[in-house]
Amino acid sequence: MIRRRELLVGAGALSLAGLKGGAAAAAAPEVVVGVLYAMSGPSAQAGVDARHAIETALDIVNNDHDIDLPNARGAGLSGLGGAKIRLVFADHQADPQKGRAEAERLITQDKVSALFGCYQSAVSSTVSATAERYGVPFVCADSSSPSLHRKGLKYFFRPAAHDEMFSAAMFDFMDALRKKGQKIESVGLFFEDTIYGVDSANVQRKLAGERGYKVVADIKYKTNSPSLTAEVQQLKSANADVLMPTSYTTDAILLTKTMADLGYKPKSMIAQAAGFSEKVTYDTVGDKLQGLISRGSFSLDLAAKRPSVGAVNALYKARANRDLNDNTSREFMALIVLADALNRAGSTDGQKLREALAATDIPGARTIMPWSKVAFGPDGQNVNADPVLLQWVGGAFVTVFPEAAAVAPAKWPMNA
Numbered sequence: 001m002i003r004r005r006e007l008l009v010g011a012g013a014l015s016l017a018g019l020k021g022g023a024a025a026a027a028a029p030e031v032v033v034g035v036l037y038a039m040s041g042p043s044a045q046a047g048v049d050a051r052h053a054i055e056t057a058l059d060i061v062n063n064d065h066d067i068d069l070p071n072a073r074g075a076g077l078s079g080l081g082g083a084k085i086r087l088v089f090a091d092h093q094a095d096p097q098k099g100r101a102e103a104e105r106l107i108t109q110d111k112v113s114a115l116f117g118c119y120q121s122a123v124s125s126t127v128s129a130t131a132e133r134y135g136v137p138f139v140c141a142d143s144s145s146p147s148l149h150r151k152g153l154k155y156f157f158r159p160a161a162h163d164e165m166f167s168a169a170m171f172d173f174m175d176a177l178r179k180k181g182q183k184i185e186s187v188g189l190f191f192e193d194t195i196y197g198v199d200s201a202n203v204q205r206k207l208a209g210e211r212g213y214k215v216v217a218d219i220k221y222k223t224n225s226p227s228l229t230a231e232v233q234q235l236k237s238a239n240a241d242v243l244m245p246t247s248y249t250t251d252a253i254l255l256t257k258t259m260a261d262l263g264y265k266p267k268s269m270i271a272q273a274a275g276f277s278e279k280v281t282y283d284t285v286g287d288k289l290q291g292l293i294s295r296g297s298f299s300l301d302l303a304a305k306r307p308s309v310g311a312v313n314a315l316y317k318a319r320a321n322r323d324l325n326d327n328t329s330r331e332f333m334a335l336i337v338l339a340d341a342l343n344r345a346g347s348t349d350g351q352k353l354r355e356a357l358a359a360t361d362i363p364g365a366r367t368i369m370p371w372s373k374v375a376f377g378p379d380g381q382n383v384n385a386d387p388v389l390l391q392w393v394g395g396a397f398v399t400v401f402p403e404a405a406a407v408a409p410a411k412w413p414m415n416a
Contacts, residue, residue: 030086031077031348033338034106036099036117036127039091042224042250045280046119046327050142051089052320053328054116056312057335058085068308068366070340079343088112092123099123103130113348114139114338119327120248121145121196128156135350137341137357140380141334142327144272145199149381155350157357159337159374160330161385163196163272166295167203169387170270171211173293173401173410174242182412188217188240188266190231190255192247197223200246200272216240224250228258236264241413243268249275256285267413269293270389277326282392291414292392298329299370299388299399301407309368324368325397326390333367337374370405 035054037047059065062084065072076082088110092099099118106112107130115131115138118124124143131138132153140148140158144166149158174184187208191197197220208215217238221231232255235243243266247255252275259265271294275281282289300323303310312332313324324332337360342348345356362374364384372384389401391410400410 030084031080031342032086032088032110032112033335034103034110034112034115035087035089036092036102036106036115036123037089037119038094038123039089041093043094043119043248046249046278047091049278049320049322049325049328050119050331053316053324053331054087054141054335056316056319057332057339058087059315060312061085061336061339065311067311069312069336069368070362070366071336071343077339077343079346080348085339085342092118092120092127094120094123096120096122096126100126100130103127104134107131107134107136112136113342113350114353116141116334116338118143120194121148121199122194124148125151125195128153131155135354137338137350137353139334139338139357142330143196145195146203147195147199149379153380155354156380157337157360157376158380159334159376159382159385160297160369161387162381163200164203165383165385166272166387167200167207169389169401170204170244170295171207171213173270173389174213175211176401177410177412184213184241186214186216186238186240186242188219188235188238188243189215190217190219190221190235190243190245190247191272192223192251193220194223196248196274197246204244217243221251223248225254228254229262232258232262232264235259235266236262239267241267242270244270244272245276246272247275249278249281252276252278252281253284256281256288260285260288265415267415269414271295273326279322279325282395286392286395289392290394291411293389293400293410293414294326294392294397296326296388296390296397297369297371297385298324298326299390299405300324300397301399302368302370302405306365306368308366312368329368333369333374336367337362 039047090102121143146162191201341356364371390397
């Protein structure tokens with residue numbers, strides 16, 4: 001079982017943790033950042049992919065690249081005398097309490113300057129609380145539960161969208177289809193029993209009521225359940241116009257297989273990404289998901305307008321043998337944002353780094369995302385992280401919403 005992995009970049013083993021800049025910073029070769037993901041267990045592939053994305057960002061920051069991203073040109077962090085970032089990886093095994101313990105170890109033993117992670121919202125909840133207690137900034141790369149930025153934390157920062165923003169985009173899309181004459185009256189909610197699933201369903205239930213959609217199925221299931229037969233039978237009986245699942249990878253695959261076994265073909269599906277954005281899902285059951293729509297933070301189609309998207313995707317693909325997706329793009333960008341703050345802070349002091357993160361203002365054109373910019377509110381949330389909707393068609397995701405980003409109209413319904 002993997003407990004922790006370290007990636008060493010740069011010469012020497014001297015940490016910058018606790019240094020305040022100036023000559024001391026200039027003499028030091030590295031800044032230590034703690035990274036928490038599941039590297040073993042059912043979510044291990046997500047952790048492996050995250051590591052590839054984060055190491056791609058690390059390469060861009062630590063070495064010289066001709067890419068229009070913060071700190072890409074030139075090697076290392078100029079604000080810290082050319083210091084390079086060293087990552088210390090910890091395996092939280094998708095266990096919130098394990099995440100808490102690993103976060104504390106990274107802070108007290110490895111003397112990290114910041115924490116970064118964690119994919120599962122339940123783990124990000126405990127890790128962010130631990131970081132707050134020690135006054136260490138936590139960059140929430142990819143966990144999307146809305147409750148995370150509403151806990152009154154001062155050291156919490158999330159560059160990407162949360163599920164209220166994602167779900168609003170889903171309902172905006174359905175509203176637009178209605179205006180074009182599509183009959184969409186009902187939705188079916190299917191969600192896992194963690195903070196991620198419950199928060200997502202709460203938002204979607206509220207939006208459905210506000211916008212005039214009937215919730216005909218509202219099913220919470222146990223994560224990593226060995227069987228979803230009973231739940232799928234309920235979904236089939238309800239026969240919603242739109243099925244809206246919120247599941248991680250293992251459950252997304254099981255749900256899709258079970259629907260096929262029971263002969264249930266949803267009229268259309270709009271997924272809350274996670275397992276429905278992972279390559280392994282489409283490698284396994286992609287033939288059964290033609291026409292599925294997933295919310296996203298990232299559109300590879302943007303490469304046609306922004307060269308940095310294609311350049312970064314090529315670097316990532318060389319490591320991971322797959323394209324960037326909703327999760328890995330957020331993980332990549334989050335480390336770029338953290339490095340930008342470290343560079344401007346000129347210090348690894350927790351308070352100074354927190355202040356630099358709070359002052360972040362990165363134009364959308366200098367990211368790989370379809371965002372207007374990266375700038376944090378008082379709660380640490382970037383409200384400028386504009387979502388997109390992607391449809392799985394012919395073995396690839398195509399951007400279908402909003403119109404400004406779309407490269408093709410949506411196929412609707414998916415099983416027409």
